[in-house]
Amino acid sequence: MRKFRIIPIAIFSMVTVFGLKSCTEDILKEETRGVFTPDFFTTETGVQGGLTYLYQNMRNVFGFAYYLNLTETGTDEYVPAQSANNNFYDLDLAGQGNLSSESGFSVGVVWNNAFPAINTASGIIENAEAVGLDNSLIAEARFFRAFNYFLLVQNYGGVPLDLGSGELAFNNTAIRVSTRNTVPEVYTKAILADLQTAVDNLPENPRLTGAVTKNVARLFLSKAYLTYAWWLENPNNIPTYPETARTDPDGQDASYYFQKAYDLAVEGIENPGPYKLLDCFYQVHVGTNDRNEEMMLYADRTEDSQLYNGADLGYSGTDGSANTAVWMVTPNYTSISVDGVSAVQREAAQSYGRPWTRMAPPIGVLTETFEEKELDSRYDATFVTSYRGNWDKGGATEPTLTAANGIEIAPGDAVVSFLDEHNSSVVYVNGAEIGGGELSGRSDYVINPDEINRRFYPGLWKLGTYRTDNGGGLGSPNGAITRPFPIAKYSEFYFLAAEAAVKGANGSYSAYDLINVIRERAGKWCYDNGEQEERIEDNSEAMLAATPNVIDIDFILAERSREYFGEGYRWYDLVRTQKWNEIAGSYEIGGDAATDHTPTVTTRNIEPYHYLRPIPRGQLDNLDFTQAEKDAYQNPGYQ
Numbered sequence: 001m002r003k004f005r006i007i008p009i010a011i012f013s014m015v016t017v018f019g020l021k022s023c024t025e026d027i028l029k030e031e032t033r034g035v036f037t038p039d040f041f042t043t044e045t046g047v048q049g050g051l052t053y054l055y056q057n058m059r060n061v062f063g064f065a066y067y068l069n070l071t072e073t074g075t076d077e078y079v080p081a082q083s084a085n086n087n088f089y090d091l092d093l094a095g096q097g098n099l100s101s102e103s104g105f106s107v108g109v110v111w112n113n114a115f116p117a118i119n120t121a122s123g124i125i126e127n128a129e130a131v132g133l134d135n136s137l138i139a140e141a142r143f144f145r146a147f148n149y150f151l152l153v154q155n156y157g158g159v160p161l162d163l164g165s166g167e168l169a170f171n172n173t174a175i176r177v178s179t180r181n182t183v184p185e186v187y188t189k190a191i192l193a194d195l196q197t198a199v200d201n202l203p204e205n206p207r208l209t210g211a212v213t214k215n216v217a218r219l220f221l222s223k224a225y226l227t228y229a230w231w232l233e234n235p236n237n238i239p240t241y242p243e244t245a246r247t248d249p250d251g252q253d254a255s256y257y258f259q260k261a262y263d264l265a266v267e268g269i270e271n272p273g274p275y276k277l278l279d280c281f282y283q284v285h286v287g288t289n290d291r292n293e294e295m296m297l298y299a300d301r302t303e304d305s306q307l308y309n310g311a312d313l314g315y316s317g318t319d320g321s322a323n324t325a326v327w328m329v330t331p332n333y334t335s336i337s338v339d340g341v342s343a344v345q346r347e348a349a350q351s352y353g354r355p356w357t358r359m360a361p362p363i364g365v366l367t368e369t370f371e372e373k374e375l376d377s378r379y380d381a382t383f384v385t386s387y388r389g390n391w392d393k394g395g396a397t398e399p400t401l402t403a404a405n406g407i408e409i410a411p412g413d414a415v416v417s418f419l420d421e422h423n424s425s426v427v428y429v430n431g432a433e434i435g436g437g438e439l440s441g442r443s444d445y446v447i448n449p450d451e452i453n454r455r456f457y458p459g460l461w462k463l464g465t466y467r468t469d470n471g472g473g474l475g476s477p478n479g480a481i482t483r484p485f486p487i488a489k490y491s492e493f494y495f496l497a498a499e500a501a502v503k504g505a506n507g508s509y510s511a512y513d514l515i516n517v518i519r520e521r522a523g524k525w526c527y528d529n530g531e532q533e534e535r536i537e538d539n540s541e542a543m544l545a546a547t548p549n550v551i552d553i554d555f556i557l558a559e560r561s562r563e564y565f566g567e568g569y570r571w572y573d574l575v576r577t578q579k580w581n582e583i584a585g586s587y588e589i590g591g592d593a594a595t596d597h598t599p600t601v602t603t604r605n606i607e608p609y610h611y612l613r614p615i616p617r618g619q620l621d622n623l624d625f626t627q628a629e630k631d632a633y634q635n636p637g638y639q
Helices: 038-042 044-060 067-072 086-092 109-128 135-156 181-202 212-233 254-270 280-283 325-329 363-369 492-502 511-522 541-543 555-562 571-574 580-584 619-623 627-633
Strands: 295-297 386-388 414-418 426-432 436-438 446-447 485-489 524-528 533-538 588-589 600-603
Touching: 038 044, 038 109, 038 386, 044 109, 067 325, 067 571, 109 135, 135 181, 135 212, 135 571, 181 212, 181 386, 212 254, 212 295, 212 446, 212 485, 212 533, 254 492, 280 524, 325 363, 363 555, 363 588, 386 555, 414 436, 492 511, 492 555, 511 541, 555 571, 555 600
Parallel strands: 414 446
Antiparallel strands: 295 485, 386 414, 426 436, 436 446, 524 533, 588 600
16 A cells, blocks of 8 residues: 655654554553555544544643643743753743744644644544444544644644645645645634534543543533634734734624633533542542543553553653653652662652653742642642652661751651741751751751742642552652543633633623632642641632632633643643733742752743744745745744
8 A cells, every 4th residue: 555755734644553442441452553544544444543543642742741841831830940951941931042943842743743633533534424434433533633723723823724635635645835724714614613513423421431522522612712712802912823814704703702612611511421520639630540530631541551551661751652741840859868868769659750850830839829728729739849758668778867957757758848838937958958948846858939949849749650560669760651641621611611701701600600619629628748648628618718709811810820730731821811921921930059049030031923833844844835935834933
């Protein structure tokens, strides 16, 4: 069979998986195949194989090593840490790097992975009827075509609908030309239409664990309506590309789409299907409870098989689709030393993992975003706030070590902790050789939340490593993370409806009502992660009392950060609402030394053109265009 070349637009799916029946209930089973060819899609096996590929392909974006760099660096949630390089400086926009079409591993990942998925989906859609594929399976392909176009339009603006054989047609010919459609064309011809078909035809319950459903499609259609409405409104006059009027082809205005977003989100809330809000926030993210009822879409993994995990279980780097993103935001806790012993060793456990120290939360995250740490459980269930001794698991035989204030600590005790609020009595003594301070009567070294630096800071617990095969030891902390990477949660229905209500949508629930559902849950504790002990406490009444009577977009964005911190939402949220420069134009943090507890302010240079990412250089180089045509294809402001 003929094999087609890969070029940037006429793309075929060269990494492959197929076979929809699962030997376990957790993942779609996969087998390797060299290439998808046109005649392959005329068989039932081929069509079903293409569907499985669409699920596998999510792993190439969601959770890959630089995913959080792409979606979080440059926002108010993350900044470059001590070991950062230009991959991170470029996206931080603070003058140390230069964001361009050649910027590292991040700017091209969506482009390079979305188009193969789109073309595969189109091949399934075109051939489904001939092989007698059920409408619900065709709807899955339509969902993924829209899902990938939605990713593209948010990152790059208008993108091609014609990959070589006509708009939204399966392309079976390698081409070296391309024409970008406008943003309204991409939304109205591809995203909104396909997602509506998916809503109409997908089942209420997933055919396999993790497969898309009617409510998954509702969530993304609501979010697409909301994002398109903001684009039409354009409150801060952000430029678009290709240049076009901010008008809807069907003559509707922004308020129409805000209302559509609200109505669909409320429909999702009132028709939950198999999904729900869990009782407490901790339960959503603890590794023992993965694939729970709140998780609606995720890029799946497994520790049972290296083949089906799609990445090495023992050692993984930054290449490929390995789930290693959280390593970038993990500080180098392995340099914690007490009594000459490596007190906190690298471990395959949720609070630890592989420390790459590439991204750090700025001080505002700890002092402003998560200001209320005693009532609101989300801070505790988001971060690693105490690094605890595990030297015994690494073979060290000392039963205790002499730590802060000359007090003995045992394995499992806190060695270094981040305080909830500033305490002026902290005396920094470079405790544990990680810059820690002492407080009278405490055996752990402590750091004030407003005195963190780029070297040592709270890690991201919610996405951390979880393995069941450690055998009581340190396990395999250098192996790719085998947890599913979250993409969409049931909780977001409440945020989407609330944001649309703030923008004028009307209905049964106000923004105040909707946000308070989220805040009420946030006040319910079931476990104290920092103290590592059960904590049954209900602060929901206090959380509700603290909700402002009038909800505005700034409060919505703050709540979204508390709910989804570090999961890859933030850049999209700030770009959608055009609040990026206002909220993230500067940040405060200490320097690169562990002992640096004197924060400085860094100012970013966020220009309007940065609201779109550059088209990757590889795309431009492979187009059979003149240099002038390539320049015109690129988003303005970039080289």
